[in-house]
Amino acid sequence: MRRLSVVGAMLLSAAAQAELQALDDQELSAVQGAGFGFVLDGILMDASGAVITINDINNASGQNVPIAVKEFYLGATGSNKGANLNPVNIGRLDHPFEITLAKGESLRTLRDDGQWVQTTPSNISVLEFKFPERLTGAGGQACISGYAAAGSNCSSRASERVDLGIRFDFQVAAGRTDIINLDFSELVMDGSYLRLWGDDPRGQLVGEARVNIFAKSLQLMSCAAGTANCTTAQEQTARTLTLSNAYANISLGYGKSQPLLFDVSSNGQFVLELPNPVTRAANGSARPLAERNAIASDFYANAPRTNIVIDNLKAGTGSFSTGGYNFGYNSIQGLSINYLKVTSRDL
């Protein structure tokens, strides 16, 4: 009997060994940060059948100026400003949207020169929401098709770009409505992220954000299609500002020395702040010169910059003969914000 039970135990343990396999050190070290990815499969959104109104934005005399949101759509490229909507996949299975909780030292940010650098402080837990990653080297896709200057480090392919549109009707006064109609075509936002963590000396939530927007074209029209003087293609063009091959990399915050502070003051006002990276330590104490220099060198070398580039900006037809104008190439590049503080005030 005893022999039998020993054999039984051996059989059981053999089975257990077959199912569970030990991880070696290399495999173990590759496991880090729990998170999940998601992709949007066959997505289409159309809010043209809904009435959406934004309130609580007041004019000088304290009256509400309602903003009606109309013609909101999101679909595959080639939608002809939302007229022909088709579903689109956004994000790839191997480069999805991600929500992760990771250590600061394991996150990387793509610098403009193509190097991946650490921008978040070490030994903190960072909650990160990120768009599909950007790729350096093989596999990268042109971020704007046919416009090499925007780079070829997007992971989303041409078929994974979207057309997005929205129209805002500002009911400024009785009988007067001002309109902004936005239509993006071939929009992609690869490499955008929002990272949040708690800052101990400041006792508050801080973070860093990157918003990348690449669009083949963005049209801003100042009238509602189909209304008076806004019906024919010619009339609509005359009231449109067209940005072609436009992209923006907006960088807010550099976690190591200039985190973005999300703050509400104790008297109930909204404060958005990018502190000066060198003058004071987070606890308010002054820093010695050598330390200030080291922080400044690191900040100027590694802090992500803001770029806004419009390959062609055109008002109306872009031709003098019809009252339009072609502003050509416009750009702001390599902008670094040394200090920023935005506060709301009650009017």
Added chain:
Amino acid sequence: MISKTWLALGALFALPAYAELQALDDDTLSGMNGQGGVYLSGEFSINKDGGVLWSKPASNNPSTWTATQRSCANAGASTPENCGMRVAIRSEAEGGWYVLDNLKGVFSFEGLTLRTRTINSGFGGDGAAFNQDVLEFGLPNEVKFKDGSFAFGVANQGGWQNKSLSVANGGNPSYQQTNIFSAKIDGTIRMQGNVLVFPQN
């Protein structure tokens, strides 16, 4: 003798049991997939008739409300409105609060699905290399909103207080809330497609 009999009986019982249940080897087990899913249709409303914290006052003027009354109509509106749900989050130890206020309305949808799906093909060639199960949230084709609303703002206290009333009357003149914007939604929004969720290292 007795123990031999018991052994024989034991062997008899044990044999049929082996015949009915067959162990699955690892290969077969790993080939098994959960099937089925959930299909949801429904309607839910949040604070459509006001919440438990405040009742609707007779007028939209805060100075006329009692300690348990609050209207969430826009400033200057002639008629009062019920208030929706309020969520406040503090982002700084000694700071103020971010507020999602007046969240209310009726939302209805048909065909929100939840299931698992194995992806091993498609997706422009990415599917074959991916080859794993995902959680699929199928969006309903249409979502209907009726009097849906919310406001986003900042405040110096988590809980709402009436700044037009004195402390003795249940208010707090030092309370400050600034609504950055608020939105109202009515009608149908078309949302189609799936959200595929999977673990990621």
